[in-house]
Amino acid sequence: MGALTLVVDSGYTIGPVLLLLASVSLLWQRPVLNLQAEDKWLMAVIAGYSLLFIAQLLWEGADSRVFDRPSRFLFAVPVLLFVLAYPPKLSWLWSGLVVGSVLTGSWAIWQKLVLGIDRATGYTYVIQFGNISMLFGLLCLAGLGWAAVQPHAKRWLLLLLVGAAFGALASLLSGSRGGWIGLPFVFLVLYRAYGNLLSAKLRLGILGALLALVALVYVVPQTGVQARVAQGFQDVELYKSGENKDTSLGARFDMWQGAVTLIAKKPLTGWGWNGYYQGMQDLVDQGLVIQFAADNHAHNEYLDNFARRGILGLLSLLALYLVPLRLFAKRLTAPNLELRALATAGAILPVAFMDFGLSQVFLGHTSGVMVYAFWLAVLWGTLRAYESTPRSI
Numbered sequence: 001m002g003a004l005t006l007v008v009d010s011g012y013t014i015g016p017v018l019l020l021l022a023s024v025s026l027l028w029q030r031p032v033l034n035l036q037a038e039d040k041w042l043m044a045v046i047a048g049y050s051l052l053f054i055a056q057l058l059w060e061g062a063d064s065r066v067f068d069r070p071s072r073f074l075f076a077v078p079v080l081l082f083v084l085a086y087p088p089k090l091s092w093l094w095s096g097l098v099v100g101s102v103l104t105g106s107w108a109i110w111q112k113l114v115l116g117i118d119r120a121t122g123y124t125y126v127i128q129f130g131n132i133s134m135l136f137g138l139l140c141l142a143g144l145g146w147a148a149v150q151p152h153a154k155r156w157l158l159l160l161l162v163g164a165a166f167g168a169l170a171s172l173l174s175g176s177r178g179g180w181i182g183l184p185f186v187f188l189v190l191y192r193a194y195g196n197l198l199s200a201k202l203r204l205g206i207l208g209a210l211l212a213l214v215a216l217v218y219v220v221p222q223t224g225v226q227a228r229v230a231q232g233f234q235d236v237e238l239y240k241s242g243e244n245k246d247t248s249l250g251a252r253f254d255m256w257q258g259a260v261t262l263i264a265k266k267p268l269t270g271w272g273w274n275g276y277y278q279g280m281q282d283l284v285d286q287g288l289v290i291q292f293a294a295d296n297h298a299h300n301e302y303l304d305n306f307a308r309r310g311i312l313g314l315l316s317l318l319a320l321y322l323v324p325l326r327l328f329a330k331r332l333t334a335p336n337l338e339l340r341a342l343a344t345a346g347a348i349l350p351v352a353f354m355d356f357g358l359s360q361v362f363l364g365h366t367s368g369v370m371v372y373a374f375w376l377a378v379l380w381g382t383l384r385a386y387e388s389t390p391r392s393i
């Protein structure tokens with residue numbers, strides 16, 4: 001799941017499918033799972049989001065192809081049970097994330113600096129590529145607590161830091177700006193988990209190193225980061241002046257404005273999957289938004305869910321993020337650093353996706369669904385397995 005996600009075609013499906021197939025063995029193996037209330041809450045949130053989404057689509061009579069992505073959340077439930085019964089060795093879990101980050105970062109460097117591609121991407125949409133690569137880099141940082149108590153701690157710490165750097169670099173070379181906005185909140189999670197273990201001098205040193213790295217990436221023109229930032233400011237100016245709304249940010253502003261207008265008209269039931277496009281087209285015909293807004297989703301997870309699925313859709317989405325965050329956050333100060341690392345990774349996952357959703361309907365893409373649902377299942381299942389039955393990790 002860590003190594004192949006972004007470097008082979010549909011790589012984000014390979015690990016989950018193998019785990020789903022393996023979970024069939026639960027039907028005859030019947031291991032003792034000892035499910036707790038927290039496990040049931042998490043499974044209920046995952047299944048509830050999926051079933052409510054499917055029910056709304058059925059009520060609307062939506063095309064069958066629309067059912068694909070919400071239904072995938074249901075498959076994460078048996079995977080969670082399987083991982084709870086047969087958790088992976090943590091050395092393999094963290095190694096996979098390092099390998100995936102290094103491969104993805106290396107590929108991004110090759111595309112950007114050798115092939116001359118404007119924005120590094122892979123087999124998925126460029127925004128998905130950039131944000132998922134950043135997520136994997138951040139998960140490598142979460143693993144530092146585990147690495148610190150291993151027999152070869154220095155080697156593991158170095159590997160995870162290299163993985164974090166390559167993951168961040170891949171994101172920067174993709175030019176996907178949305179993932180950068182939420183970094184302060186992710187670092188807050190990391191600080192909450194590990195801040196008490198670091199001296200004030202070391203904390204300042206880490207902060208200085210991060211700022212120096214960001215500055216270096218920004219000033220080197222070959223990375224394209226400086227150009228993407230400048231383009232963002234230009235898009236805002238063009239939108240404010242009315243000269244050109246059909247830019248990356250300008251189009252988003254119109255899509256958000258249109259979605260808010262639709263929400264105000266049908267806040268309880270929403271417009272439905274197809275009704276959303278018709279409602280947005282009416283706004284285009286009135287000259288309120290540009291045509292691009294009616295041809296795409298809202299480029300905001302929250303507004304898109306609210307406009308299409310009403311208040312229940314929005315609440316189910318928030319539960320999908322906030323319940324796992326709450327469950328993992330309770331363990332951010334666990335005395336066992338190996339468990340704390342898993343909790344940190346688990347908390348980073350919804351925080352990152354909440355950020356990604358501000359400028360993209362991330363769960364509207366198969367890669368987003370597979371990464372969120374199945375990493376949530378793996379991280380929680382692994383954490384609970386080792387928490388309830390200490391074993392060699």
